[in-house]
Amino acid sequence: SQQGEEDPQALSIQEGENATMNCSYKTSINNLQWYRQNSGRGLVHLILIRSNEREKHSGRLRVTLDTSKKSSSLLITASRAADTASYFCATVVRVGNEKLTFGTGTRLTIIP
Amino acid sequence: EPEVTQTPSHQVTQMGQEVILRCVPISNHLYFYWYRQILGQKVEFLVSFYNNEISEKSEIFDDQFSVERPDGSNFTLKIRSTKLEDSAMYFCASKRRDSARGGELFFGEGSRLTVL
Numbered sequence: 001s002q003q004g005e006e007d008p009q010a011l012s013i014q015e016g017e018n019a020t021m022n023c024s025y026k027t028s029i030n031n032l033q034w035y036r037q038n039s040g041r042g043l044v045h046l047i048l049i050r051s052n053e054r055e056k057h058s059g060r061l062r063v064t065l066d067t068s069k070k071s072s073s074l075l076i077t078a079s080r081a082a083d084t085a086s087y088f089c090a091t092v093v094r095v096g097n098e099k100l101t102f103g104t105g106t107r108l109t110i111i112p
Numbered sequence: 113e114p115e116v117t118q119t120p121s122h123q124v125t126q127m128g129q130e131v132i133l134r135c136v137p138i139s140n141h142l143y144f145y146w147y148r149q150i151l152g153q154k155v156e157f158l159v160s161f162y163n164n165e166i167s168e169k170s171e172i173f174d175d176q177f178s179v180e181r182p183d184g185s186n187f188t189l190k191i192r193s194t195k196l197e198d199s200a201m202y203f204c205a206s207k208r209r210d211s212a213r214g215g216e217l218f219f220g221e222g223s224r225l226t227v228l
Binding site for chain 2: 035045090100
């Protein structure tokens with residue numbers, strides 16, 4: 001079974017609109033992280049939310065975590081063409097080692 | 113800003129050949145990782161390395177794979193006898209020491225391995 005699954009798999013919106021991506025996972029976690037990947041490039045960390053947190057903000061990003069439902073969402077407000085990328089959630093079960101278990105990703109396309 | 117660097121960016125090899133992928137993690141980081149991403153699929157954990165030894169490895173990381181930190185700066189992944197299914201993008205990542213409460217990983221740009 002997959003630890004992290006994103007929904008939707010692909011999302012296309014107009015520039016300026018908000019984009020919401022969801023992530024579900026199966027086991028208890030210590031923290032959940034969101035990463036961004038431009039096509040063919042490396043992963044860039046966006047935001048980390050711990051299991052005892054419910055919401056976190058960073059610039060235009062807002063992340064929520066519902067541990068009872070084992071789900072998280074990433075909201076990007078006022079989207080820009082440069083936000084076009086794949087977005088992955090990744091869960092950490094045990095701190096220290098920080099093995100990330102990645103989800104399947106959401107491919108976000110911002111239409112100028 | 114410090115970054116994780118990986119070489120080569122792309123390597124093409126014949127099945128059965130040995131491949132070494134190299135990484136230079138960020139200098140004050142203490143945890144090191146290799147992940148791989150088969151084209152169009154999810155990013156998969158291979159191995160984590162701390163204090164000069166493997167701390168965890170996945171089922172993918174079988175006897176054909178090995179990691180080394182030979183000189184205190186480089187971190188290498190060796191695939192002893194490549195198979196077609198080893199074709200993927202391989203990402204190196206590192207993490208700071210102050211991560212008792214959990215922290216972000218810094219990823220390199222990846223090394224694309226193509227096995228023919």
